[in-house]
Amino acid sequence: MSIGAKSRSLRGIAAVVVLLAVGATGCADVVEGAKAGAKKAVRQRSVFSLTTGDCYNPNSGVTDTEEFSVEVVPCTEAHEGQVVGEFKIGGEKEYPGEDGTTQIADERCPAVAQEFIADTWTVPEGVDLFYYFPTSESWKTGDRAVSCTYAKDKGTFTGSLKSGDLDADQLAYLKGSNALYEALWANQPEAEQVEDDFDGYKKQAKSVGIALDMHLTALKGIQQPETVKLRTQLENAAEAWKKAASAKDTDAFYVAYDLAFTGIDPNKTVAARKELKLATTVPADDAEVWAD
Template structure:
């Protein structure tokens, strides 16, 4: 299916809807309907031409791989998504398959989203990463672009999700904090500790390393609450290191309890407030530590 044909078809449908409205409504309603239809038509854009920062509404409930045109809207209006980054797949000569493309997008889009909105605590509840990616057909025409976006599980977004410019201390804190939780969840084993002690020890080693880097960066931030947080995280890093060197599951559990509670996001609120960052713990994180 060619992009051009799809785009023309969508425009034609919008015009037909506007014309049908003339026979079914009063004059004022006809004018309003025509204006709305014309506005929607004017806002149509190929999904392949999306740019970072664009706020948009899909024209249908089609899957990402089947969407060819969207309605770009001002971010101040309610919308279903905002493009937060883009990249091209340059290291593949032939179409690698939809699953392989999805794997690439799943890996790279969160990083693009992080660059666009570094403070994930400032995101609205339910915001999640989404993407438009090449299909086999579009790949054959030279399409290599992946557009990463934030959408909501339900309802719509209002306003841009892009963070206000952040200073060096804020960025340093967010980079280190994100790395710690990435190390935790990206290395989370599936079974119990007794079933996979080596896997849990590897996770603990990764978290400890991320904490060491985070603590080192926090030494350059001369703020009292941030200093308290640094001391707490330094202690937590020690517990993660004990867990990483545990010889048996019981020893691991003894260290893990203090290690895990030591990185409870609720304990970072005072430092975040001091650094003028968002202070509401995301619901999914709050649920984990509440248990």
């Protein structure tokens, strides 16, 4: 999902003038409404000036394709989104097009966001990853920035999403776990049937196997009972992913994949997460996938 960025709009200034004029009528409710509107107008900021940690309310809607400015608010107030990271597109002389910029954002924003939110299980339900990226017009002015945000399409949430201080075991677990599921979904073939993209599914299995091996290496340093049990379970899953990656035919792949996919069911990590004092509620999207 993407949101384009353009230049600052003057609509906020116009809103202040109109609201102040209405407030002059002396009607108490109108005055209060005018004050609230004026407060919102004063909080308007160009999307170009957003920085990591900013909490905001879009003026046009979270999923609108372009946004000129947003209302930046204290994170203690209800809001629709928060900027969780940013980066600049490099190595591109010409504008890569909307498809190209969204692909870059799709690839980089998840990793950038994890620097702000180490444990994605703490993200409120209904809050998803969005981003503001350059348009062809803003590219001509030197705009190369992509702002990665977590936002809620319907409703609001309160408080900052930034992770608190985490100890070494928590960080080691989360780094490996995040990389594991990122490898799974980032390499998910578009074809729904393995027969239609056998090589693509084998490539996915190989990527997951590599990420899982790295996760297991990190888990060896955590000597807590439930985490040790989880490591044993994931070792079996790793073998299944490797068998899927080297399968000679689709029948062999299906047999290995079933064991591999079941082996990384997030529900099976809850006990270890509880032991490590991490979030223990499986995200709704993940719960639905592994419930099938």
